[in-house]
Amino acid sequence: MDLSLSSGIPLQAFLVLAAVLFCTGVWGLINSRNAVRVLMSIELMLNAVNINLMAFSSYLDGQLIRGQVFAIFVITVAAAEAAVGLAILLSLYRNRDTVDMERFNLLRW
């Protein structure tokens, strides 16, 4: 019923967009000094993965959209991860009085 979906935009466009988003997230994850920004970068990477899942589900698995179900589970896990991550961040801030990633070096050799 919806051939314009496949003809309008190629699948590769979504893949390239997701790759850009994922690499931006990885760069931010490595280079952020603020711990809140690290969590935001993780959210960016999860969204990039979700874009990939949704694009594959729509272009290659059009009848049994299993990718969309997976995307829903990823969203659920991402919400749980954000809640626990921010709680850890809060108790870390109470203990060390900073959010600077460079000063969380207790386990560094």
Added chain:
Amino acid sequence: MTIASTTQQICFAVLSTTVVAGALGVVLLPNVVYAAFLLAGVFLSVAGLYLMLNASFVAAAQVLVYVGAVNVLILFAIMLVNKREDLAAIPGLGLRRLLSGLVCGGLFVLLIRVAFTTPWGSGPEPVGEEATIRIGEHLFSDYLLPFELASVLLLMAMIGAIVLARRDVFSQDIGTGEEVDQGLIEKARTPLLLDRSAR
């Protein structure tokens, strides 16, 4: 939802530009509050992309969960750890940024190459607007166990977050030594709540 091809391309261009610009802003802006609001823009644009892929249920879930819950949580975290601190300079920061940029660029080239050299073929006709019905069927037949496990996971995450973020509350007032009315514990007179960092 059938839109003309040109309209679709314009929508995709606008949404993907917003996503990329917002993601760069999240990573690069010095003010973390602006970064959090740009993150909401990225989430909304990704929801728009889902709508273009005829996935209205996942788009609604994206808006509700990411913009409504995760982003608000991040804003609360920014408010709770709101301290202006001058980050101490660390040696080799430029080199580290350059190296990580190279690694990310290499990963990007690899992903692009995979995306353009793989013969993806074409799948069956997409279900279009029946997607929500199919998702419901999946969630209550072959994905029932993961669906139930997700509820347990969310419960565990909720309890874990409460335990981790809870402050130490004493049963006696530190200042006066009198018993504390537990019902009033959230009305923050400072002696009632002991901040661990104040020790």
